[in-house]
Amino acid sequence: MESTVKEIPVVWYQAASCSGDSVSLLNSASPNVRNILIDEIIPGHHINLLFQMTVMAGQGEPVMEILRDAAETRKGGYLLVVEGTIPTAANGAMGSVGEKGGKPLTMVEAVDHLGRNALAALAVGTCASFGGIFAAEPNPSGSMGLADFLRSRGIQTPVINIPGCPMHPDWFTGTVAHILLFGLPRADQLDDAGRPLSFFGSQIHENCPRRPFFDAGKFAKKIGDEGCLYLVGCKGPVSYADCPARGFNNHTNWCIQAGSPCHGCTEPGFPDKLSPLYQKLTEERLARFFLS
C-alpha cells in the first residue's frame, strides 16, 4: 500500500557522548516517545528513524549497511543528528563505531561521510554543538563540535545547533517540526552560535524567577539560601535558553528553581568559559564573553 504520509529519514549518530541527549529525547512529553518513534509526529509527517543506537533493534553489519545506504542512496535526503563530540586526536583512534573494510570505522570518518551527504545536520547537546565537556581543557581526545569539524574539512552542509547538557527534548522536536512544516530555518532565525532563536533567544537572567532578588540586592551567600544565586556562581547573566519558562522533565523543574546556580550549559565554551561553576562571575571572567 502506497503511503500518503511524508517521511523524513533521520540518522542519529552517537559520537563521543554520554547518551544523555538520547535519554533526554526519551523524556519527551509532548510529543512523547511513542509519537516520535511510531506515530505521525505531526499529521501527514513522520520521522523514519533509520539509525539510533540506544533504541534500535538491530546491530552489527545490518545496521552498518543502514549507514552506508543512507549516505549513498538517500544522498541529500536525510537529516543527520549528531550527539557527542568528534574526537580527532590520534587520527580518530579515540572513538569508533563499527567497522569498514576490516578496520574500526572512526567517528571522524563516519561523521565526515554522513555529514557530507546529509540534507542538513542537527547537533544535539552541547558536545555536538560546541565541544562541551569532552573538549574541556586540555581536550585530551581532540574533541570538536560538529559545525567546526565539518567546516574544517570544507563540508558546507547546514548545521543547526541544539545545545544543552542535555538538550531539552522540546528543543529537538520543535526544530524538527519547524523543518517538516516550514523547511530549514533561515539565517535570521538562528543566533550567532547557530541556535534557533525561538529557544535560545532569551537570557536566563532576564527571565529568572529570582530576578526580583537581584534587583533588590538580596543575594544567597551559600547554597540553600533565599535570594539571587549570582554570588554562588549563577551564569544566568551570560546564558541563553528558555529554561525558566519551559522547565525540564515535562515542565517539572529546572536548575535555578531547584536551588542550583545556572551553569551556562547551553553556551559555547561550556564548561571552561563558565568555570568555576560555583564561583561568581568576576570582571575577568565576564571579559571571556566579550573579548573572544
Added chain:
Amino acid sequence: MQKIAIDPMSRVEGHLKIETVVDQGVVKEASVSGTMFRGFEIFLKGRDPWDAQRLVQRVCGVCPAIHGVAAAQNLDAAFGVTNLVPHNGRHIRNLILATNYLQSHILHFYVLAALDFVDLTAAADYTGDDADLKAVRQFLDRGAAAPFLPRYEGDYRLTREQNVRLARHYVQALRMRALAHEAIALFAGKMPHDVGVVPGGVTAGPTADKMLAYVTKIRAVREFIENAYLPDVLTVARAYPEYAEIGKGVENYLAWGAFDEDLHVDLAVRQRYFPGGVILDGKLSPADPHKVFEYVKHSWYTEECARAPAQGETAPAPEKPEAYSWLKSPRYAGTACEVGPLARTMIAYTAGNRECRTEVNALLSELKAKPEALKSVLGRHAARAIEAKRLGKMATDWALVLKPGEPFCAQSQVPEKGAGFGCVDGPRGALGHWIEIENKKIARYQLVVPTTWNSSPKDDRGLPGPMEQALIGAKVKDAKNPVELARIVRSYDPCLACSVHLLDARRNLTGVARIV
C-alpha cells in the same frame, strides 16, 4: 581462522567491542574492548573540586545520578563533612539515586534488552482497542520498520499473546522511565545530569507538595514494576529456560553498597540499605576499597598507569601493541569481580538479608529454580527486577520521612590540601571516585566505574574480565545471528556501545565474514 563481525552493538550506552574465537559453535576466547576515550581524569585536573560532581555525571547519561552521589560523597570526605550531611540531604540523595535505579532498570529490561526476546511485530494483526498497540499496528501497516528492523532473526519464542502484551509494556515502559525522571527532577532540577546533589547535601529542601508529587509519580512506577516488569521477567524466563545456565561469569562478586542509613565516616561500619561486600571463592567478607588495583597491560595507557586508583594516572597510549581497550582492568585482591544487580543480590542473599531472601526465594520457587540459577543471564534480569520492586517501596518510605523547613545542606570549605573517596553502588554496580586536592584545586581524580569491572580486558596475568569469562563456553547456533552472545553481553547492562566480533575457527560465511 576467520573473523565474523557483529559491529556495532546497539542498545547499550557508549562504545565497546567484543571479539570471540568460536570453534564448532562454541566460544573459545573472548576479548572485550572499550572503543571510546574521553579523558575525564585528565580534564578534571586543576579545576575547582566543586565542579567535579557536575562534570563527572557526563560519564553516563543513563546513570548520571550515581556519579553525582559518588562525587559528592568523595567531596564530603575530602571536605570533612561526611557525618554532617543533614537528615534531609541524606534522604533526598537516597531517593534521587533510588529513583534513577528505577528508571535505569526499566529502561534496561524493556528498551535495551527485551528486543532480544520479544517480537514486537506480533502486534501487526492486533484487533483490540489498546491505543498503544493500535499505534504499533498502524506503524507496521505503513510498511515502516525502523528502528525495530532489521534485527537478528530466528529465536523469538513467546506466544503471540505474550508478544503483544510485552509490546504494550514496551510502550508503557517508555512512559514509566520518563515519569521516574520527572520524580527526580522534583528534587534535583533536571534529568539526565541533575544539579541537586552537592557536597554537604542537596540544593533544595522538601515541601509537602513535592513529597506528594513524588510519591504519586512513584506509585504509578511501582504499579508498573509489580504488574508488568516482574511478571514479564518470569514470562521470558519460562520461554528461554536455558538462559538460567548461560552466561555464568566469574562467580566473584563485589558491591560497595548503596543508600546510606547512617553517616559513619568509616565505610566498613556505615549501614547501607543495599549492603556492600565481596564474595571470593564463595566466601563473603567486607569490601575494602584499598584492595582495588588497576592493571593496564592490555589497555591503551602507559605502563605507569597501573596503580591503586587513589594514586592512579591516565596517560593515553593509542599505539601500544598488546593493548585492545580504552578500559583499564580493575581487580579486587587480584581477582576479576562481577558488579551490578546480581553481585548485590548474591552478597545480600549470602549475608542473610531478610528482605532480599524473601523476594529472591519467592521468585525462585515460582520458577522452580535453585539459587545457583541466579548466576546467569536470567539471574541478572531477575535481580534487577527484584531491586526495582524493593526500591519502589523504599523510595516512597524515604520521601515520607523528609522534614520540610529543616536543613538539607551542610556548609563546607575546600581545604588547601586533602583527599577523599566515594564508593557506592549505582544501577550497574560498584562505582568508586578518588580525589586529591592541592592548593584548593583538583590534583588527581580517578574513577573506577561498574562497566570497567564487568567489561575489563585481560589483566597483567592474562586473566580475562568478567564479561569475557561469561562469553567463553557460550554456544552460538547461527553465526549470522549470534543472538546468544548479544543476550549475554546485554544481561550485564554494559554502559558502553558494543561491537561484537566473532572469530570463527572453521566456517567461512559470506557477507559478514572475512579472513584475518
